[in-house]
Amino acid sequence: xxxxxxxxxxxAGTAIGLKSTGAKDLAxxxxxxxxxxxxxVFTSNRCKAxxxxxxEQVVKDGVVKAVVLNSGGANCYTGPEGFQTxxxxxxxxxxxxxxxAIDVVVCSTGLIGLRNDRQTLLDGVTAVHGLxxxxxxxxxxxxxxxxxSVSKQVVVERDGWSxxxxxxxxxxxxxxxxxxxxxxxTDAEVPAAVLDKALRDATRVSFDxxxxxxxxxxxxxxxVMASGASGVTPxxxxxxxxxxxxxxxxxxxxxxxxxGADHEIAITTVNAASEDEAVEVGRSVARSNLFKAAVFGNDxxxxxxxxxxxxxxxxxxPADLDVAMNGVWVCKNSGPGEDPATVDLxxxxxxxxxxxxxxxxxxxxxxxxxxxxxxxxxxxxxx
Amino acid sequence: xxxxxxxxxxxAGTAIGLKSTGAKDLAxxxxxxxxxxxxxVFTSNRCKAxxxxxxEQVVKDGVVKAVVLNSGGANCYTGPEGFQTxxxxxxxxxxxxxxxAIDVVVCSTGLIGLRNDRQTLLDGVTAVHGLxxxxxxxxxxxxxxxxxSVSKQVVVERDGWSxxxxxxxxxxxxxxxxxxxxxxxTDAEVPAAVLDKALRDATRVSFDxxxxxxxxxxxxxxxVMASGASGVTPxxxxxxxxxxxxxxxxxxxxxxxxxGADHEIAITTVNAASEDEAVEVGRSVARSNLFKAAVFGNDxxxxxxxxxxxxxxxxxxPADLDVAMNGVWVCKNSGPGEDPATVDLxxxxxxxxxxxxxxxxxxxxxxxxxxxxxxxxxxxxxx
Numbered sequence: 001x002x003x004x005x006x007x008x009x010x011x012a013g014t015a016i017g018l019k020s021t022g023a024k025d026l027a028x029x030x031x032x033x034x035x036x037x038x039x040x041v042f043t044s045n046r047c048k049a050x051x052x053x054x055x056e057q058v059v060k061d062g063v064v065k066a067v068v069l070n071s072g073g074a075n076c077y078t079g080p081e082g083f084q085t086x087x088x089x090x091x092x093x094x095x096x097x098x099x100x101a102i103d104v105v106v107c108s109t110g111l112i113g114l115r116n117d118r119q120t121l122l123d124g125v126t127a128v129h130g131l132x133x134x135x136x137x138x139x140x141x142x143x144x145x146x147x148x149s150v151s152k153q154v155v156v157e158r159d160g161w162s163x164x165x166x167x168x169x170x171x172x173x174x175x176x177x178x179x180x181x182x183x184x185x186t187d188a189e190v191p192a193a194v195l196d197k198a199l200r201d202a203t204r205v206s207f208d209x210x211x212x213x214x215x216x217x218x219x220x221x222x223x224v225m226a227s228g229a230s231g232v233t234p235x236x237x238x239x240x241x242x243x244x245x246x247x248x249x250x251x252x253x254x255x256x257x258x259x260g261a262d263h264e265i266a267i268t269t270v271n272a273a274s275e276d277e278a279v280e281v282g283r284s285v286a287r288s289n290l291f292k293a294a295v296f297g298n299d300x301x302x303x304x305x306x307x308x309x310x311x312x313x314x315x316x317x318p319a320d321l322d323v324a325m326n327g328v329w330v331c332k333n334s335g336p337g338e339d340p341a342t343v344d345l346x347x348x349x350x351x352x353x354x355x356x357x358x359x360x361x362x363x364x365x366x367x368x369x370x371x372x373x374x375x376x377x378x379x380x381x382x383x
Numbered sequence: 384x385x386x387x388x389x390x391x392x393x394x395a396g397t398a399i400g401l402k403s404t405g406a407k408d409l410a411x412x413x414x415x416x417x418x419x420x421x422x423x424v425f426t427s428n429r430c431k432a433x434x435x436x437x438x439e440q441v442v443k444d445g446v447v448k449a450v451v452l453n454s455g456g457a458n459c460y461t462g463p464e465g466f467q468t469x470x471x472x473x474x475x476x477x478x479x480x481x482x483x484a485i486d487v488v489v490c491s492t493g494l495i496g497l498r499n500d501r502q503t504l505l506d507g508v509t510a511v512h513g514l515x516x517x518x519x520x521x522x523x524x525x526x527x528x529x530x531x532s533v534s535k536q537v538v539v540e541r542d543g544w545s546x547x548x549x550x551x552x553x554x555x556x557x558x559x560x561x562x563x564x565x566x567x568x569t570d571a572e573v574p575a576a577v578l579d580k581a582l583r584d585a586t587r588v589s590f591d592x593x594x595x596x597x598x599x600x601x602x603x604x605x606x607v608m609a610s611g612a613s614g615v616t617p618x619x620x621x622x623x624x625x626x627x628x629x630x631x632x633x634x635x636x637x638x639x640x641x642x643g644a645d646h647e648i649a650i651t652t653v654n655a656a657s658e659d660e661a662v663e664v665g666r667s668v669a670r671s672n673l674f675k676a677a678v679f680g681n682d683x684x685x686x687x688x689x690x691x692x693x694x695x696x697x698x699x700x701p702a703d704l705d706v707a708m709n710g711v712w713v714c715k716n717s718g719p720g721e722d723p724a725t726v727d728l729x730x731x732x733x734x735x736x737x738x739x740x741x742x743x744x745x746x747x748x749x750x751x752x753x754x755x756x757x758x759x760x761x762x763x764x765x766x
Contacts, residue, residue: 047693047701079718112686216694297762303495310430311599318430335462372755379680
């Protein structure tokens with residue numbers, strides 16, 4: 001049910017022929033109110049896809065009434081023609097719903113540089129609109145999948161209100177490329193400004209700390225819509241906690257389904273001078289191909305961890321770093337520690353703990369290992 | 384002959400038992416004068432190996448009389464014990480040559496976190512000293528190899544003087560991890576200050592623009608020694624040109640031998656607002672695993688190039704970028720250009736040209752593709 005779990009939302013997903021496989025490829029999520037508060041975060045990539053350029057305008061006033069999402073083509077780097085397609089899709093959705101196009105967020109995912117057939121999309125809007133229902137969340141979540149092997153959905157229940165969500169993404173997560181699309185719904189009654197801060201706080205510690213392969217997408221969009229249908233107004237803290245729970249669950253589902261990965265790796269940096277420095281250190285390790293290949297080989301290669309830490313600007317003494325892998329402190333004071341042979345890296349879940357001994361802040365960054373399957377999927381994806 | 388080609392140098396390389404394979408693993412290069420000017424650049428990694436910590440002190444006065452290099456262990460993250468080993472090796476070399484240890488640069492390469500047996504090294508110094516000769520350049524170059532499949536050597540001839548060089552490194556090049564060690568010799572008569580500027584100018588456009596896998600080493604060292612034995616004093620421009628030629632040749636040899644690579648990729652950014660911005664753009668593409676995996680798959684995926692450019696701070700219009708692969712402009716004005724099917728990516732050499740249309744500066748960054756063999760070598764290297 002996911003996005004249709006909170007009151008006030010209908011959704012649908014169907015196959016309109018964009019995907020050559022015949023799988024579902026168009027989704028629509030509609031907020032039926034009574035309120036239409038919203039917040040959205042986009043990719044920080046400067047080369048943005050046409051749907052992002054369109055939706056950036058839509059979200060400015062904090063009102064979003066519908067999100068239409070297609071897989072089977074990212075509509076990115078497709079020029080003014082591609083922008084026109086996005087615009088016409090928004091107009092078509094608006095016309096069916098009796099709202100303004102300026103309240104319709106558009107998301108697309110799939111190959112970059114490929115033009116989607118406009119008529120197929122416009123016909124598809126009619127089809128998907130006819131299927132809208134309060135049970136449509138599952139179909140919508142399936143329709144946004146690309147190389148995802150499973151759909152990603154979440155429901156967070158609170159007393160009298162709830163949060164629902166769906167996501168797609170299986171690579172290029174940084175928190176970015178391959179396109180991560182997320183739609184979150186809630187029936188809480190929340191002003192757009194409060195929703196915006198809560199969403200940014202939630203994504204900062206979830207999607208923004210997912211760095212599967214260091215590549216940043218052109219299409220990433222995370223939109224939350226609040227219908228107010230529950231009549232309940234949570235505090236800002238309660239809302240942030242619920243959104244963080246939903247975003248973290250979806251982020252972990254994305255991580256677990258990353259293209260070709262054998263391991264999910266949680267890199268926790270402790271005793272950093274600041275949270276930002278803890279994130280910088282974690283991200284540097286998450287982007288080391290050598291470290292990631294070593295994990296694939298079940299090799300607790302702490303030297304590659306230290307070498308990555310050494311490229312950052314964080315405060316630490318290079319001669320006094322500790323590193324644990326799966327709980328074994330294989331590196332103490334920047335030298336050999338406990339016996340690496342006692343580290344068991346065969347489980348899918350791997351933890352790396354880095355002690356900077358420079359303060360009391362900490363943060364976790366999540367990544368995947370670098371595998372033969374990653375290379376295969378990403379060398380064979382397009383042509 | 385390489386490092387022993389210029390007059391005034393002797394060298395040797397021999398097997399002392401650090402490598403389990405019995406291959407050569409200790410090299411010594413000695414400047415016999417009459418002058419002993421030198422210049423050195425080290426890794427910018429903050430986590431430096433013990434030999435780097437030692438050698439940073441050695442090079443401060445611009446005088447280096449010998450470089451001793453071992454493979455079979457990086458002596459990195461081995462604590463005060465490891466530093467003491469480095470120091471004693473320098474003392475042993477100095478004692479044999481009748482010089483001060485403070486004029487002996489020490490380099491080590493191999494696994495991080497592994498202590499080298501000190502007595503093996505000290506005995507080895509006696510052995511390698513006994514083999515010093517003006518024909519020893521080739522043996523020295525072989526003794527510094529780790530996962531290198533061939534030794535890397537260069538000779539640049541000028542009128543009455545010359546430059547010789549040797550290098551090792553086959554991965555972790557950024558221009559860094561896996562350790563890139565380079566010794567360059569010249570019989571030109573050059574003050575250390577002039578040599579220093581020429582070396583920095585030469586490495587800036589050669590080793591510093593090699594980004595094989597984005598990982599930065601803890602041991603990288605490039606040392607040049609000038610014996611003055613030719614009696615010829617080239618101009619600063621002539622010296623810089625000769626050093627640049629030698630460094631570029633060695634850099635291209637490193638690139639061609641990078642672990643597991645199927646392609647050498649030259650990414651040239653043109654019409655940038657500054658050379659720094661051209662380098663930033665090239666490096667961002669060189670570090671995209673998605674782009675590198677696509678090249679491995681012979682897929683001219685220009686969307687992944689644009690997505691990487693979009694993560695930089697360089698000046699450009701996101702709607703007006705052109706990208707060519709092997710001479711075919713597959714992306715024009717940030718949209719589809721010439722037919723990607725006409726791009727032949729089967730040759731080992733691949734060129735990517737990025738036109739930022741923002742100025743008149745340009746720079747080339749070199750990288751490799753991301754292959755199954757890279758993942759294999761780097762997951763199996765240590766344990």
